[in-house]
Amino acid sequence: MSSNINAGWADPSVAQMYALGEAASGPFARSxxxxxxxxxxxxxxxxxxxxxxxxxxxxxxLYDLLRDQDEAKKTxxxxxxxTSEGMISYLQNRVKEQGWTGTEAKIMDGMDxxxxxxxxxxxxxxxxxxxxxxxxxxxxxxxxxxxxxGTIGLAFWHTIDWYREFVRxxxxxxxxxxxxxxxxxxxxxxxxxxxxxxxxxxxTLVTAGFEDVESVIEKRTFKCGTPAVFAGKVLHMPLTVxxxxxxSEEDRERCKPLMTGVIxxxxxxxxxxxxxxxxxxxxxxxxxxxx
Numbered sequence: 332m333s334s335n336i337n338a339g340w341a342d343p344s345v346a347q348m349y350a351l352g353e354a355a356s357g358p359f360a361r362s363x364x365x366x367x368x369x370x371x372x373x374x375x376x377x378x379x380x381x382x383x384x385x386x387x388x389x390x391x392x393l394y395d396l397l398r399d400q401d402e403a404k405k406t407x408x409x410x411x412x413x414t415s416e417g418m419i420s421y422l423q424n425r426v427k428e429q430g431w432t433g434t435e436a437k438i439m440d441g442m443d444x445x446x447x448x449x450x451x452x453x454x455x456x457x458x459x460x461x462x463x464x465x466x467x468x469x470x471x472x473x474x475x476x477x478x479x480x481g482t483i484g485l486a487f488w489h490t491i492d493w494y495r496e497f498v499r500x501x502x503x504x505x506x507x508x509x510x511x512x513x514x515x516x517x518x519x520x521x522x523x524x525x526x527x528x529x530x531x532x533x534x535t536l537v538t539a540g541f542e543d544v545e546s547v548i549e550k551r552t553f554k555c556g557t558p559a560v561f562a563g564k565v566l567h568m569p570l571t572v573x574x575x576x577x578x579s580e581e582d583r584e585r586c587k588p589l590m591t592g593v594i595x596x597x598x599x600x601x602x603x604x605x606x607x608x609x610x611x612x613x614x615x616x617x618x619x620x621x622x
Contacts, residue, residue: 363484383459384411487526501597509582541619558598
């Protein structure tokens with residue numbers, strides 16, 4: 332993946348902005364956990380790895396899912412890994428504040444985690460490995476660190492409805508306007524491989540050494556804050572991708588100062604200045620077992 336796409340992750344403030352996006356990613360992280368059957372695991376203490384963990388949405392959903400299983404939480408170990416120092420710093424503070432005593436957050440390369448092989452009962456990556464330079468290498472890492480019979484759980488965007496419904500139309504009102512990608516072009520830019528296709532994802536997991544693979548599409552509706560919050564904070568990373576990949580330097584100089592404003596204006600027309608932006612999204616949820 333181009334360094335232009337990943338550049339925004341070095342921004343120290345990106346974790347706070349990304350955390351706001353948990354309203355969208357959280358329900359799908361929960362689906363991946365539940366589809367994996369982790370809530371019914373009793374054969375051994377849970378050892379969970381979350382790759383490209385971001386601000387810790389999988390850990391948060393996991394602790395909530397197991398909220399009535401005191402023994403499981405007491406013995407559970409969770410390792411969260413991400414390349415972003417800002418994300419890991421944010422999550423380390425969150426771990427302390429929430430009292431997740433069995434959880435550690437570490438900076439690591441998703442394609443070479445340095446974690447021991449055959450260690451984890453469950454490995455997850457929600458909206459993570461598809462953005463890496465070589466997702467198949469990252470998938471191989473997830474397979475490697477699992478115990479035999481261990482379970483993988485993944486989530487990938489299937490559609491990005493908010494881009495099609497709100498953002499692209501708003502960007503077309505910019506002077507010029509600059510070249511703005513279609514939803515399909517945007518999806519292809521932020522994801523390497525056809526992970527948005529459930530059958531392709533299933534076949535890829537089988538080829539990687541997983542069995543009993545289930546790959547389904549789930550749809551959710553979620554609230555994403557006021558127009559000002561959604562346009563100015565939640566969309567920070569997606570808008571950075573549009574600017575860096577599809578706009579010329581002249582476009583960026585001319586339109587970057589205006590883009591948040593035109594999107595906020597469009598959202599305000601629909602939801603009101605103090606209303607909650609309502610988004611729709613579909614994701615591929617894929618789970619499988621290591622052979």
